[in-house]
Amino acid sequence: MPWNRQGTGPEFGYYPKWGHLLSAGTGPTSRSTDKPDKSFRNSVTEQDSNSNSDKYKHHKATSIRRIHIHANARQTIVAMDNTKKQAASGNTAADSKKRKGAPSAATGFKNQDQQGKESRPPARPQKRVKFQDARNIRSQPPDAALDDGKLDLQKFLNAREFEINALETSMRKCKSANATRVFQQVPREMRRRTASHNAKRVPKRLRDRAKREMLEDNTPTVEARKRRPRTTRARIRAENARRLEKLAAKKRKRALEKEAGGENKDEPGKTTIQTRAPRPKIRRDTLNEPPKPKSKFKKRQINKTWLPTHLWHAKRATMTEPTKPQWRFSIPLTPTQKCYRPTHRASGQKGTMFWDTSYMSTVRLYGTAGGIEQVLKALGLVQESLWGNRGRKWRVGTRTWSGIVSRQQGSSRRDVGPATILWNPNSTNEAAAPESDTTEQKKTQRQVLIRTHPSCFLELFDELIRVAKLQTPQVHVEDLRFEIGSIELTGPGSTETLLAVLQPYYTEERHGQVFSSLVGVTNPASLPKDAVLAFSVKDPRLSYPPKRVDTASKVSDLALLDTLTQWPVEEQVKPYGLFDRDVRFKASSLPPQKSINRRKGANIPGQEIQATAVDPPIPVIVLASRPAAGGQAQGTWTLLAPWKCILPIWYSIVHYPLSTGGNPRLGGLNEQRQIAFEQGTAWFPGDFLGTNAGVVWETEQRAQRKKAWDRRPKGKRIEWASLDLGAGRKGEIGDGLACDFEHLFGLPREPSPSSSSGDQSTLDVDPNAMDVDPREEAEAASKSGKPHKDILPSLATVGQMKKTEFNARVSADSGSRPPPRSIISVNITFVTRGVANVCARIYRLPSQPSPATTVPSSEAEVPATDPVAAGVGSLPADLRDQWLQKLPSSQQKSRSSSRSSKSTTTAHAAPQMPRGVDQGTRKQLMAKSLLSGDPLPYPRPSSAANQTDTMGGGAHPLCPGEEDLIGFVTAGAYSLSEGKGTAVGAISAEKAFDTLKEFGTKEGRLCIVRNAGESVGWLARWELV
Structure with a gap:
């Protein structure tokens, strides 16, 4: 509670009626003013408890005031003396325009500026006393109910009535004395609100309390309807709003007149022609236009298109920048609340994740x-x-x-x-047709x-x-x-969610029957691979809010297992309704929400609305897919539906109560990439740098990293030229802010991008990949069929190689090498320690020592390592063996073999501490161990030339040379699914092919990963994705 400067507040003001307590000296004034006297507080409590109910009401209203007055008695007496001196000197007049202070016991009101901060009681002790008093329940002694040792029933009932009233009063005061504000009680899963300034932003049941708290705290309230426009743009918008309101009123008036039988009523005997609503035009062999947005949202969609659920996402997720859309769409990037670990749990352990993928x-x-x-x-x-x-x-x-x-x-x-x-x-059915009719087919x-x-x-x-x-x-x-939108779901509760939302429209549809029998499926990957289910569903708004599916085995486990193995949907398959343009259009003509609410209000509460002829069936196609990594990873459901039917389905999915608790979790573009990373699969286009889309993505990311690096002060950003890699090597290899395949393959360097717009005008793909009207150059290129080879950037000449093709070349005896400048995607797992970041360098194990590449400099630099027998500026000959010793299996052998050598070479070994010795012997042995051996040199000498020090934790092998660089990391972090560092990267197919042919699969897949700007590498193993 704020300080009541007027002195009229119920808790913190000064009152003249208690001046006799101060002047008479009834309270112990020697106590500290920070904390009220405990004995005085007890005396006040006892006095209240011994009084009758009438006196209690009076003392109840003034008990807190007494405590604060007594706690600040000394400052108040000083203030009284100062006031008397000022009155004696004639300086009692105060400016009437200034805010007055609280009245004192002697002179009444005193100027607040003159009173100063000394008269204010400390806020924290006051709040503590207030809470203690609010939680104190008054009671009466039982002596009042006894009359000469006999119980007076009437007095006893009166005493109990007083105690019950005191209990209710204490409950009310405790609730009002709570330190939590109303806007802090909104669940954090809900979208953020400006509730501290606007009471209408909180639930209705809490608005009165919010208004009361704002008045008590002098919080500036906001009333949007009474706010006057302050800018020219705001005034113009207000005028347009008034005009639109008048037009809407006229339209409503005409509609009412028409319903009442006005001038537009049809004459008897006059025939009318019923026409269907115009269907959207779908042009063939050319790009189509996006749906026309509403007039009030039209200016916001000039350079992009909104998803069907954009308005819902904009309040709960971080969207792409308005001027920089992603793929010509406004796409949610990530929810506003922190969700990295919840995403991992919901996608694999409990719950479900869902995305609006209508941008596909x-x-x-x-x-x-x-x-x-x-x-x-x-x-x-x-x-x-x-x-x-x-x-x-x-x-x-x-x-x-x-x-x-x-x-x-x-x-x-x-x-x-x-x-x-x-x-x-x-x-x-093609499967039932004879083989002789292949030509007819x-x-x-x-x-x-x-x-x-x-x-x-x-x-x-x-x-x-x-x-x-x-x-x-x-x-x-x-x-x-x-025309077709989509929603993706993954997680153990994804099947349960779809079963609750998608209710088949026709009970005789075979696909709908099979889909309804999937109760109990917790992983879509358990279905046949790439299974398809196509049927018609009811409008989800008819059964909103969705009810929890009874997962207590409607069908037995054996029946479910029989359905999954036989999969009886492959006979007598009918054409899918989603392919039909007329069916999609009818499904898009859903009744408005007002009519649904009207029918729901006329229905029995809690009962679902029955579908009628007004409710068209919605054609859907449900696709079940498995992750590329295989194993026990969760599969994915992909729901395809008409574009305008996505939003009703979305609302039902959002509010479905899962059987494991909670609701499905929202995901964005970052969560899609996180799940793909945890499953060890490559994410398109970020991990496919051998495609034109991957080139565009890498170009944008380079610009963003460069912009973030430039914003950092010089003292806190990495200087790539001064990086010490050991053995006389200075400087980072290539560009530290990029997956520099141009440097790896010796391609000409392209100029750095000046903006993050990702302009790929030099590519053979239109930079506006989602443009409605392609540019003339793209149209001419598509007509002529000539790729723009002469204007391709150097990175676009890098090609992507498939896993099957690479494995076929490695296993073939002919030894056909991969094409030049080709890369393959790999999943990297660290053997022991290490976490890789984006743009980390990937090395293969060195096969033989090679001279290091040194950077010429005019200034002489001191190498970080001492010269050894191998010579300055060269890597050791046993560098490969040093890295192989980092393997867990080789470490055990090296430790056992090195014990004997250590025992012979150590001249002054420290004595072992025997068991059960006394304290004196223990001290002697400890002093002997400290004095034995040579003293440690100071300063500490640098490591050997073939090793580097890892944060004082011992020597570590150096990273290989530039000739052993094979690729870069495109995504890396600590994997919650693996419990250690993993990464996804791209490596050169030629170098990987040569390494596997020379060293085999066991040692050929070992690699060393070094983060950009660091000198320490970590041993890892790569697998093809």
């Missing part, structure tokens, strides 16, 4: 089956398993294919990005959905257009980016 791009191909097959083969789908008997389930439409698609670039192929491909089943009309990442969408779309025009008859391409 969707393309539809339709044409003859043979033409679509040729288009897909042009994208790199040439495996025999896809077009033979093993790929029949995929071609029927009950499985999906996920992988990296590529395009032809000269004599080689270049990866584009990840894609998921799904066929739409025909009315006649290729002439049938088929449809394919291709779902890809937005960073590589334009590159893939141009390639599809180019290849589709070469087919006869031509295959057409449709851009469905803003």
Whole structure:
């Protein structure tokens, strides 16, 4: 509570009625003023407890005042003396315009400035006394209820009534005396509010208390409706708001007149034509426009597009900057509350994580089956398993294919990005057709959905257009980016959440029946790989809020196991409704929320609303996928639905009560990358530097790191030129703020980017990868089919190599080497210690000593290591053996073999302390051990030339030379899933191929990881991703 400067407050003011206590000296004034006298406080309490109920009411209101007056008696008496002196000298007049102080016992009011800070009681003891008094429950002695030893029933009941009233009063005072404010009681899972200044930002049940606390604390309140505009822009917006309000009022008035039978009422006998609402135009073989936003949000979406759940995310997550959208979308990066460890728990242990991935791009191909097959083969789908008997389930439409698609670039192929491909089943099942009708099957009309990442969408779309025009008859391409949205869920509770939200519309649908029987599944990876379920669901708003699914085994475990093994959804498959444009449009025409609320109000409370003809079925496709790492990692559910149906589904997912407690957790772009890192998989595009999308990402990240490095003061940022790597080597290898593959492959250096916009005008991909209207250069390039080789940057010449292709080259006896300037993605696990950061350097174990590269300098520098027999400026010959000794298995052997050598070489070994000796003998042995041996030199000598000191913890082998550098780390941290440091990086395919051929798999996969700007490396092992 603030200090009551007027002296009228109930707790902290000075009152003249208690002046006789001070003047009479009834209280012990020798006590300290910081703490009230305990004996006096007890006497006041006893006096109140012995009084009757009428006197208690009077003492109850003044007990706290007595305590504070008595605690500050000495300062008040001094103030009284000063006041008398001022009155005697005639200086009693005070300025009437100034704020008056509290009245004193002798002279009434006194000027606050003259009174000063001495008369103010300390705040903390006052609050402590206030809380103690609020928690003190008054009581009456039982003597008043006894009359000559007999119990007077009426007095006894009166005493109990007093005690009950005292208990209720104490409860109310304790609640009001709480130190917690109203706005601090809002759960931290909810979005942040400006509740300290606006009472309307807190729940309704707490608004009255919030207003009362603001009045007591003199908090400046905010009332938006009464705030006057202060700027020209604000005045213009206020005028526009008033005009829009008038227009809305006129519109409502006309609507009411029409309903009442006004001038627009149809005449009897007059026929009317019912027309359907206009469908959005979907142009084929060209890019389509995003949905038109509302007028009040139109200016905010000039350079980007909002997700269907943007308004919900903007209040609860950190979004991309308005002027710097990500892939032409406003994407949530991370929730506002800290969620690194909760994300790890929800994604793998308990709960579920979910994302709005509607920014993922969707393309539809339709044409003859043979033409679509040729288009897909042009994208790199040439495996025999896809077009033979093993790929029949995929071609029927009950499985999906996920992988990296590529395009032809000269004599080689270049990866584009990840894609998921799904066929739409025909009315006649292909699996039931005879083999003799293969020619007829290729002439049938088929449809394919291709779902890809937005960073590589334009590159893939141009390639599809180019290849589709070469087919006869031509295959057409449709851009469905803003027609189909998606939501991804992962975690043990993901299946439970979808079962509660997605209720099948038609009970006879086979896919809907199988989906409803998945109660008890805690990992989507337990389903058949790349399984597909397509059915129609009800509007989730009809059953909102969603009820908890009964996981107590509606079906037995054996029945669930039988369903997962047999998977009875591959016979008599019907075409999926999400492929149909008319079905998507009808599903997007959902009834408004007001009508849902009206129907819910007319229904019985707690009962779900039954679907009627007004509620259209929503076509959905549910995809179950497994992580690339395999093992026990959690799988992922991907829900595809019409764009305008994502928001109703989203609200039900957000508020679903999980059976394990809590609600599903929101995730952003950073959480997606975190989960991929913990699973040991590469994340696109950050970990795919061999693609054009990866080049753009790396360019943006370099600019951000450079900007952050420039903001730091010179004394706190790393000087790359002065880094000492040992053996006379000075300076960082390449650019310390980049994954410098240009330096690794000897490519020409590109000028550093001046901004973080990631402009890739020199690439063969349009920098605005999500532009609605591509630039003329991109259109000309797509028409001519010529890649822009002459304007590619040097980093874009680096190619990405697949895991299967690399393993085939290593296992082949022919020894065909990988193509030059190709990289492969690897997962790095440290053997013992170490945590890698982004841009860390990856070395292979040195095979032989090689001279170190020295940086010429005009000034002579003192090397950090002493010269040894190997010579200054060169690495030791046994450097590889030093690193191999860091392995846990070799350490045990080295320790056992070195014990004998240490015992012979140590001349003055310290004596061992025997057991059970007395204190005197112990002191003698300790003094002998301290005096034996040579004294330690000061200052401490530097380590040997072939070792470096790790923070005073002993010698450590030096890092290999620049010729053994093989790659860089693209993502690294301490992994909560592994319990130690891990990383994801990219290494040179040629150097990795040579190392595996020379040293084999056991030693060939060992590497050394050194963070940029550090001189110490750590032993690790890499595995292909």
